[in-house]
Amino acid sequence: MYAIAPSILSADFSALGEDVKKVENAGAQYLHIDVMDGDFVPSLSLGMPVIRSIRNKSDMIFDVHLMMSHPEPYIEEFADCGADIITVHAEACRHLHRTLRQIRDCNVKAGVSLNPATPLSVLEYVLDQTDMVLIMSVNPGFGGQSYIESSTNKIWKLREWIKREQLNVDIEVDGGVGLGNARMILDAGANILVAGSAVFNGECTANVKAFLDILND
Ligand code: DX5
Ligand code: ZN
Numbered sequence: 001m002y003a004i005a006p007s008i009l010s011a012d013f014s015a016l017g018e019d020v021k022k023v024e025n026a027g028a029q030y031l032h033i034d035v036m037d038g039d040f041v042p043s044l045s046l047g048m049p050v051i052r053s054i055r056n057k058s059d060m061i062f063d064v065h066l067m068m069s070h071p072e073p074y075i076e077e078f079a080d081c082g083a084d085i086i087t088v089h090a091e092a093c094r095h096l097h098r099t100l101r102q103i104r105d106c107n108v109k110a111g112v113s114l115n116p117a118t119p120l121s122v123l124e125y126v127l128d129q130t131d132m133v134l135i136m137s138v139n140p141g142f143g144g145q146s147y148i149e150s151s152t153n154k155i156w157k158l159r160e161w162i163k164r165e166q167l168n169v170d171i172e173v174d175g176g177v178g179l180g181n182a183r184m185i186l187d188a189g190a191n192i193l194v195a196g197s198a199v200f201n202g203e204c205t206a207n208v209k210a211f212l213d214i215l216n217d
Pocket of ligand 2: 007032033034065174194
């Protein structure tokens with residue numbers, strides 16, 4: 001399964017419901033929702049009330065990316081707001097294995113994200129407890145940054161590992177993904193592409209369709 005996940009961080013927040021509807025109607029299957037706490041990353045974004053209100057307007061898979069230190073006390077509430085996937089950062093969880101179980105206990109898919117400097121080896125004892133690995137291809141905190149080239153090799157190594165272990169784990173890539181590098185990232189083994197500025201800067205309907213053309217190629 002291949003999917004495009006528009007990141008609402010780059011949407012027009014004054015017309016968020018309309019932007020969400022546009023990308024959904026254009027065929028996007030996932031909606032990527034970035035939650036920032038001003039501690040794990042040097043910025044703040046949005047939280048539960050926003051997720052709840054767009055949940056009423058969309059049937060997309062809500063892919064909630066928690067860029068938060070110690071997200072554990074908030075997991076149940078994010079699930080209750082309508083998250084379908086909750087992704088936590090390996091660097092932010094003292095007991096990652098427990099946190100993944102906590103997410104799955106909410107009947108939500110569990111994702112683990114790795115910053116660019118974090119090795120794949122942190123996944124060794126949790127990969128079989130994980131539904132999705134989110135490879136950050138920029139340092140998290142802001143949209144509109146450039147793709148870090150070493151991410152491609154990381155994606156490739158992770159895909160080989162997942163194949164070798166015969167696991168069913170999605171690989172999502174987030175940061176600096178655009179129409180120009182999407183094919184290369186898919187070829188490396190990713191199957192879900194997050195795109196913020198490449199979708200919402202300009203005409204988001206046409207941009208989603210252009211991504212879908214690449215995904216279905
Ligand atoms: C960055 C966020 C991303 C961001 C990506 O910290 O996690 O999801 O929206 O933005 P682009 O696609 O513009 O790099
Ligand atoms: Zn993100």
